[in-house]
Every structure is written in structure tokens, then in C-alpha cells.
Amino acid sequence: MAARLAGLAVLLGLAARGPAPAGAAKMKVVEEPNTFGLNNPFLPQTSRLQPKRDPSPVSGPAHLSRLSGKCFSLVESTYKYELCPFHNVTQHEQTFRWNAYSGILGIWHEWEITNNTFRGMWMRDGDACQSRSRQSKVELTCGKSNRLAHVSEPSTCVYALTFETPLVCHPHSLLVYPTLPTALQQRWDQLEQDLADELITAQGYEKLLRAIFEDAGYLKTSEPSESAQQEGTKGLRFETLESCQEAYKALSQEIKRLQGMLTQHGVPYRKSAETPSSEHWGPQTPTAGIAEPLRGDPGLRGETL
Numbered sequence: 439m440a441a442r443l444a445g446l447a448v449l450l451g452l453a454a455r456g457p458a459p460a461g462a463a464k465m466k467v468v469e470e471p472n473t474f475g476l477n478n479p480f481l482p483q484t485s486r487l488q489p490k491r492d493p494s495p496v497s498g499p500a501h502l503s504r505l506s507g508k509c510f511s512l513v514e515s516t517y518k519y520e521l522c523p524f525h526n527v528t529q530h531e532q533t534f535r536w537n538a539y540s541g542i543l544g545i546w547h548e549w550e551i552t553n554n555t556f557r558g559m560w561m562r563d564g565d566a567c568q569s570r571s572r573q574s575k576v577e578l579t580c581g582k583s584n585r586l587a588h589v590s591e592p593s594t595c596v597y598a599l600t601f602e603t604p605l606v607c608h609p610h611s612l613l614v615y616p617t618l619p620t621a622l623q624q625r626w627d628q629l630e631q632d633l634a635d636e637l638i639t640a641q642g643y644e645k646l647l648r649a650i651f652e653d654a655g656y657l658k659t660s661e662p663s664e665s666a667q668q669e670g671t672k673g674l675r676f677e678t679l680e681s682c683q684e685a686y687k688a689l690s691q692e693i694k695r696l697q698g699m700l701t702q703h704g705v706p707y708r709k710s711a712e713t714p715s716s717e718h719w720g721p722q723t724p725t726a727g728i729a730e731p732l733r734g735d736p737g738l739r740g741e742t743l
């Protein structure tokens with residue numbers, strides 16, 4: 439109740455200053471006058487910026503590490519965006535409304551790497567957005583000075599930032615290989631050799647290359663759900679004991695059915711892999727010819743019956 443009264447006092451205080459000038463909505467506010475949303479002690483704790491986790495360590499090209507600890511802002515329409523490379527991206531509504539929105543659009547997570555080149559910085563785990571977290575991809579492009587040049591939202595709650603800096607103007611400034619420690623460079627060399635010798639597939643190459651980038655700290659280990667899907671184990675996981683027992687029952691019945699078919703055709707088989715020396719089943723004594731391992735269509739064996 440006291441807080442509500444206090445909030446009302448703030449509103450009345452604002453009203454007492456009179457209506458805002460007509461052009462105020464379009465005015466670009468470049469300084470930091472808006473502390474109502476951020477530091478207003480009457481606001482509930484949840485409306486202040488609360489990062490979900492610490493940023494990842496600074497990584498990548500050494501000459502970019504000097505950007506760490508600095509912040510660059512851009513005012514676009516009624517929002518001020520702030521990029522702190524290797525730390526975070528935030529958004530601050532430029533209004534004197536008592537509940538002005540401020541939010542975290544991402545916390546420094548990992549690099550995006552394609553074609554041996556650092557393509558962008560991913561800032562993830564920002565404030566909640568529907569069921570996901572806001573995230574931002576920061577693209578580094580060559581420019582005369584350090585400047586947050588552009589912000590857009592290509593898909594819901596995924597933001598694209600363009601950061602201009604003289605630090606990436608040299609054509610080799612974003613290459614990955616030269617930034618790696620010798621041991622990882624040697625692993626990469628070996629990988630190229632193995633690919634050339636066709637000892638690994640292109641797919642295997644991509645996977646092993648990713649592991650090198652992960653070991654370097656440039657990429658973070660992918661989500662468990664993703665890797666589980668990659669390994670194709672998704673369908674083999676059981677949510678409950680009940681569904682596991684049902685699957686077991688179904689498999690047991692399938693084994694019985696297959697055993698029945700083998701028996702019907704007089705094909706010998708072993709009861710299970712654990713008892714390789716167990717006796718053959720079946721009503722007929724197998725001949726030497728049938729005892730060899732099965733390959734292909736059991737129908738071919740019709741002539742031996």
C-alpha cells in the first residue's frame with residue numbers, strides 16, 4: 439500500500455511538471471536521463487536488469503579484446519540499444535513513463551564461425567520472450583570508428599546488430615586459424631590431411647573441426663537436446679517406466695514372432711548374443727548347409743526345406 443501511494447506520488451510529481459512538449463516523442467535522447475525505469479526504488483525488483491548468467495570469457499582475435507569493457511549505444515526511434523562487446527546487449531526505452539521498459543537482449547556466449555572466419559558474436563540468454571530467451575547476433579564490419587551502426591529484429595526476439603570498427607578492416611583480421619594455439623593448429627592440419635586422404639567424411643570433418651573450436655572456447659558445447667537428436671537416440675529415450683515396459687513388451691513379442699518364422703522355415707538361430715554356444719532350436723535337425731550365417735532374404739532358403 440505504501441509503495442502504491444509512493445508510486446502515485448511520483449506520477450503526480452510528473453504531472454505537476456506539466457505536459458511534455460509536442461515534439462517530445464520524436465526527440466532523440468542520447469544521454470542517460472531516464473532513470474525512472476532503471477533505478478526507481480518504487481519499482482518491483484523484477485523490472486530491473488538481472489542477467490541470468492555471467493558472460494563467457496573474452497575469446498577470439500586478440501586485437502578485439504580491447505573492446506571488452508567498453509559500451510556503444512545507438513538510439514533508434516524510442517529505444518536506446520547498448521552493446522558491450524564480450525559482455526551484453528541491452529535495450530532501454532527512451533520515455534519518461536514510470537514503467538519504461540529496459541531489457542537484456544543477450545549475454546556474450548560464443549562466436550559464429552564459417553569458412554575459417556569469425557562471422558559474428560552471439561549474445562544469448564537475454565530476458566524472457568514468450569517461451570524463449572532474447573538473443574542477439576553482432577556482426578563486425580569495417581568502419582572508420584567504433585560505432586554501433588544498426589539494430590534490427592529479423593525474427594521475433596532475435597536481434598541483429600551491426601558494429602563498425604577499424605579493427606576488422608584488414609582482410610585477415612577475422613581468420614580463425616592464426617588465433618589458435620599450436621596444438622589445435624596441428625589438430626586442424628591433421629584433419630585437413632585426413633579429409634584429403636578420405637580417411638574421414640566431410641561430415642566427420644565438420645564435427646571434428648567444431649570440436650577444435652569448442653576446445654579453443656570459441657564455440658560452446660551444443661545443447662544436450664540437439665546432440666541427442668544428432669545421434670539419433672531421440673526415439674530410444676523413455677519418459678516413464680511405463681512407456682519403457684510397454685516398449686519392452688512390444689520388442690519381446692516381435693522377437694517371438696521372428697523366432698516363430700525361423701522355426702517355421704527350419705532356420706537355426708541362437709537364443710541370444712549372451713549364450714553363443716546354446717543349442718539350436720527348431721523341430722528339424724539343421725543340415726550343415728543351413729548353419730551358415732543368414733544373409734538376405736530367408737525366402738531363398740525355400741529350396742532347402
Ligand SMILES: *[C@@H]1O[C@H](CO)[C@@H](O)[C@H](O)[C@H]1NC(C)=O
Nearest residue numbers: 487488489507522525526542
Ligand atoms: C553489461 O555489460 C557492462 C560492461 O561490462 C556492465 O557494466 C553492465 O553491468 C552489464 N549489464 C548487465 C545488465 O549485465
Ligand SMILES: *[C@@H]1O[C@H](CO)[C@@H](O)[C@H](O)[C@H]1NC(C)=O
Nearest residue numbers: 552553554555609610612613
Ligand atoms: C571462404 O574464404 C575464402 C578465403 O578466405 C574465400 O575465397 C571464399 O570465397 C570463402 N567462401 C565462402 C563460401 O564464403
